[in-house]
Amino acid sequence: MATIANCKIEVAHTNPGINVRLTARQGECPGIEYLDVELSAATPTRPAPITLRWELPVVDMHQRTCANAQTKLCGMGRPRTQCSAAHEAPVWSMFNYAGKNRMTFAVADAINTCELSDQHAEETACLTCRIDLFMDPVPPLTAYRTTVRFDTRPLPYEDALRDVGDWWAAMPAYTPAPVPEHARLPMYSSWYSFHLGITPEVIEHQCRLAKAIGMDSVIVDDGWQTDDKQRGYAYCGDWEAAPGKFPDFRAHVDRVHAMGMKYLLWFSVPFVGIHTKAYARFKDKFLNPPIPTDTKKREWFTLDPRFPDVREYLIGVYERCLREFDLDGFKLDFVDCFTTCETTKDAFGDGRDIQSVPEAADRLLTDVIARLRAIKPEIMIEFRQSYIGPAMRKYGNIFRVGDEPNNAAGNRVGSMLLRALSGNTAIHSDMVMWHPRDTVESAAMQLLHAVFTVPQISVLLDKIPENHLAMIRHYLAFWRDHRDVLLDGRIHPHQPQHAYPAVVSENDAKVAGAAYANGFIPLPDVKDRELILINGTLENRLAIELPTAIGRRRVRIFTCTGETVMDAICEWNAGLHGLEVPSAGTAILSCCQ
Incomplete structure (x- = not known):
């Protein structure tokens, strides 16, 4: 005791x-x-x-x-x-x-x-x-x-x-993995836009549009390794480009690189499907082996990382794809499926060189990042909630919010949980998406509720209205201008019991505050720092409380597409203040010269 x-x-x-x-x-x-x-x-x-x-x-x-x-x-x-x-x-x-x-x-x-x-x-x-x-x-x-x-x-x-x-x-x-600069810049993702229906032509078309409005990398998700369009992982495991879709994958990557974009590729790390060569090779080395009496007829299984040849196979796949395709990063998915199974948790020996599944997963991922960095030191590795603990920070340099399609609040909550523990690891939003007929203010909610992360976007950029494109262009530029405080500042997520109705971040030069509920933002002492206010609500107002006076400020207020609705000099005393900020808009209070 x-x-x-x-x-x-x-x-x-x-x-x-x-x-x-x-x-x-x-x-x-x-x-x-x-x-x-x-x-x-x-x-x-x-x-x-x-x-x-x-x-x-x-x-x-x-x-x-x-x-x-x-x-x-x-x-x-x-x-x-x-x-x-x-x-x-x-x-x-x-x-x-x-x-x-x-x-x-x-x-x-x-x-x-x-x-x-x-x-x-x-x-x-x-x-x-x-x-x-x-x-x-x-x-x-x-x-x-x-x-x-x-x-x-x-x-x-x-x-x-x-x-x-x-x-x-x-x-x-x-020791956390180093974070390359491109891991800290906006990205386009294929997943919500296309699911498995990807081809070089549609990816490259979206990349041209994405680059023009402020995105610097593309993450190509599930579907590159199979011509099948059924959801599931029955065709995962060999990790060869589907010839019917990608007859020359390296040439496709080269064309994306020529646009000035980095290329990350998706892999479901532990899964091996029944329609692959890898299934026959590893069918006796699964954590959840096939059961003859299983009526569910599973089509994919989870590799057992306790086998050294399993680990070496996976690492070899990633090394081969990195070299052959000239990739810039990997989206390594479903790592949290390396868990014990009742039928195999006590299975030791028989070729296994590690007895503990978590220890074997650690060995695999430690070797993955070491060997990939030996080939390309600036390699990007993305992991998704919930595989985001301290050990994961040494294997990966991007943590993404778990799947929250068209769910601004889910992105907000997930991003605050990740920001709390992850230090300088690049925290990314889940891919933001919305219906093309949504209002531009409502669509902007998806980006604003993830504004304290690196934005990932997954909408068909040629299918959304012009004002939606203008909104994305404006907010990606706004995010870049204030990344030093939005992403790198000391963050204060208020009232997690109410799903973070207000979030504030600060550094030596700026204070950024976002309202997500009733429009109220509690602020620290702003002093002579620039004040950035974000209206993540559908109301046309914000309320702030200044602990001390901040004097004369130039006040600029913008709509979500970047139009200026106010540019004036105002005096700001201590206390409560209301501002008419358009729904999904922003206000910047700068010190007067």
Whole structure:
């Protein structure tokens, strides 16, 4: 037993021969504490799950957040988050309605599978918090150590989470991959526009249009490897260009490069379909092998990365495609499907050189990024929520919001969750899309609710109205002009319990604030910095509160297509102010010379 933040941490397990020692130690400042968890065994032993448990009074504590959109703190049930190398991140932050941190805890071991959970006791109004280690099988061990970081400082919850991300990033095991400049620039994606119906001609046509309005890369998604247009992954695994669609893939990539655009290509990393040569080769090396009595007649299966030849095959595929096609990046999808399966989780040996699936996934992805960077140091690697933990930052340099087609609010929420923990990794929106008959203000919501990320766009640019194109052109230029604060600033996502109705980001020169609900933006002390206001609502007004006067400012207000509706000099005192900003419009308050 150990005591952290006045809570007694107990340990429970059913591992004869394994000794578990807990050691509490003070951190670098008051409110930061560490719990070292050490296991020892006289002979190599495979540990069953080990539980750390403590009681936490629910005092001035109302919500929680983590790497996904779970917010429930109390009530019925036991909210839980399961994490491993390729799934989620082992951190919870609990805070009050003012956004002040009450307890944030995180586990150093982000490779092996653990589970974070709590359960509310009605009799005591306390939470029973739990961390369950070794939720998936690991090799026999004689020693093991990890650390749990506790933060009870009464600071904004986003600062507590940011510090956790920095703590992980400082560990040699999780050194983040470098981020090339093109990973931080707007991109076009084929997926929502075409799904599997892609050809060189349609991709190249959209690229010409996309480049002209401010996009610098294209991500070509599923469909390049098969002539089949049925959804699913039955034709994944060989990763050869479909001859009926792409008779000369390298020439196609060369034409896109000649337009000044980078080229990223999609792969479903773990899947092998029944209509591929790879299926016959690896049919005995799946995590979820075919079952003769299976009535669902599955058409694709998940490779087992514990086999060295499986890992080498996948890496070899990516090396071959990088060299043959002269790619600039990879969209590596479905990495979170490298999970244990009941039928194979205890299958060791028989050619496997690693016993743990998360450890094998880590080995695969570590080698992927190392060998691809050896060929092209500026290679871009995109991963999607929910494979966005600290280990994933060392393999990839782009994290994208999970699939949120035509869902501005989903993009907003997902992007704030990613921004909280991901440091300088390039955070991308899910591909924004909308109906071509939508109003331009409504269409602009898709971009504005993702404005604190690198925008990805997936609409047919030759099928939308001219004012939609003008809106995209205007907002991509606006985003580039203010990327230093929108993407790189210190971000303050307000009220996650209400899906972030306002978001503020700041740096030494600028403050940017966006309203997504009632038009109100709470601001820090602006001082002599430029103030950028974004109306992410369908109302024609914004309200701000200035803590101190900012004096005479040039006020420019724009519509979502870039027309100026106001350009005047105004005096700004401390207090509440209303501004007539068009729906989906922006206002810029600049210091007068």
